[in-house]
Amino acid sequence: MDNINWDDLRFFIALVETETVSAAAKRLGVNYATVSRRVERLESAIRQKLFDRTLSGYQPTVEGLVLYHKTSHLREQIQGLESDFFPEHQFRKPVVVSMVSFLAEYLVIEGLKPLCKKSPELRLEVDITSRNVSLMKKEADIALRLNLPESGESLCRKIGQLDYVLYSNAYWMERLLSGREVHLVTYTRELAHLPEARYLIERFGHQSVRFQSDSVTTQKIAAEQGYGIALLPKICIPQQAHASSVQKCILSRDVWMLSAKLSSQSAPVRLVMSELAQLFADSRTDEATE
Incomplete structure (x- = not known):
């Protein structure tokens, strides 16, 4: 040896x-x-x-x-x-946060700006993926997931809840409210198991699907362009569109924050975890006051 x-x-x-x-x-x-x-x-x-x-x-x-x-x-x-x-070395490596793309695009990137301004030495790396990364193998320091994690993760905490609403342009929303046939914007077959995809198919049927994408942002744009009705997280919908293009909450999904025990002991990781928890709590409060 x-x-x-x-x-x-x-x-x-x-x-x-x-x-x-x-x-x-x-x-x-x-x-x-x-x-x-x-x-x-x-x-x-x-x-x-x-x-x-x-x-x-x-x-x-x-x-x-x-x-x-x-x-x-x-x-x-x-x-x-x-x-x-060597506590000063803790900020040399980025804090890697894994999540689905729409959480980054509509909430996390903007929401973490105040923390980054207060801690200019902090480095962030956002890993966009729909798969469950391995925290134990150091594929990420923090993971945000929309499904209840399996046992084996060191730390797991529910930090928020996402409400999903039906979204479209005025033409398809009027048809929906009057009980007429509508077209659907939803996920591809690979993600057809998601609750939001299952709801649309169970309510409107496979024959109503006209546009499919595994990107929430792409679905949102397609709905705005008149391809049909989409079921999207409310945080993705512009505030000005709520009155005319959104129905009440259809379903909700929990947001879970996971981290390995070792990673959570790092000061930069703790900072980001604390800010993420507050960010989701604030977003829930904002929705409740609308």
Whole structure:
């Protein structure tokens, strides 16, 4: 074990968690060759094959998994030391927040501006995705999700609720209110399981669908352009459109904030988490007073 360069473990852990050399290199801020060289050196030092190289990426061997589970906690201890003895280093890395696009576009980007002005050293990275990222693998520091998380996450907190309303131009809204047939703007088949998509199909039928997109912003534009009725989060609807183009709340979805235990101990992450919680609380209050 005296032959091991302990810094090589950092590259090994990153490759296990990202599964590709390019993704590990991006996470660590190095080039592709450095990751490969460090992992090969570690394998040589302990005389064990740690990965199977496959077409889909690097998959840890049994020995690799054993080493990962025995060493991944070292990262937490080292990061804890950095926080204790070098608190100024905490702001060198961005706080990575994962969420679906419309939360960023209509609430989070604008809502976090005051925090960034108060803390100019704070760096944010917004990861737009509809999949559930792995917090334990450090794919993000914070995740905002619209579905109740499965067990296993370190910290989970409900921070808000989104109300969904029917939205369209005046032509389709008038047809809807008079009980006539309408066209629909909704999600594609891949996201047809979402509550808002199921509601539209159950109420109006598949034959009414005329425009599909997995982007809430695209659905909003399509509804405004006359493609049909969309069911959208109320936070996405312009205030001036509420009186003529929006019905009462059809359904609500909870917003959950998740973080790994280690990440939540970081001062920058705590700042962002606190601001996000307040942001969603304020947005709910604003809707209630309309």
